[in-house]
Amino acid sequence: MRLKGRRVLIVGVSKGLGYALAYFLLKEGASVVINSRNEEKLKEIKKSLESIGEITYVVGDVSTLEKAREVVEKAGNFTDLVVTVGGYIEDTVEDLKALDEMINNHIKIPLYVVHYSLSKLKEGSTIVLVSAIRGIYTAYPTQLSYAVGKAGLAKEVEILASELLSRGIRVVGIAPSFIDGDFVPDRDWKKLRKLGDFKAPPEDFARVIVWLLTEEAEWVNGVVIPVDGGARLKL
């Protein structure tokens, strides 16, 4: 158990990455607070994982500074933070229909959440943000606002890490390729993909975040790690 005594807040939990992450964190001995706007989903996840360890939830939207403050306050104390808020809308410069939402979800929300979490995080804490391969490597021409948002988020990792060096707080990120489907506890997920596939089950991405939160990764800071099984090499 590599995370005994840690309490991790996961903001923006889906049935894919967020659920898998909560599962692996509990398995490592951490307690977990999960957040999203959908109480039914959070209840379901809590019910399926509560036999492994301590899991609580906070229902709430983090799309404005004020709302993010409420969620972070309700979460109580935590030692580490992971923001997995997503949202994927395609657009082009012809229509710009996703611009506001993608900039809000991928650039503003992580900053809102980190801003209010700073009063809880201490020396030795870690913040993990989730970019995307399409933000740091080649994007489709129809991914304008999404890729710009995820590229900005990758830059946030570097700048926040630099700012928080003096507090002893690490900021790191992952850039997933394609997170395929919902998480299913205790299955043999490795059978579902092979090295180099662009799509992989949530387990493959969640386990890297868990590692980033452990003491084993304490010398990794201010970088976004591509987590894609090497699929970007074929793009």
Ligand SMILES: NC(=O)c1ccc[n+]([C@@H]2O[C@H](COP(=O)([O-])OP(=O)(O)OC[C@H]3O[C@@H](n4cnc5c(N)ncnc54)[C@H](OP(=O)(O)O)[C@@H]3O)[C@@H](O)[C@H]2O)c1
């Ligand atoms: N899926 C992929 O293939 C892929 C690829 C590359 C990167 N990523 C990134 O990896 C992360 C996880 O991916 P995912 O597919 O699990 O993401 P997702 O389902 O798009 O988003 C995660 C969850 O965030 C919650 N959320 C959205 N807006 C919110 C808000 N304002 N306040 C609180 N919660 C909010 C949603 O839950 P509620 O609706 O219940 O609030 C949603 O289920 C995301 O950052 C995503 O952009 C995903």
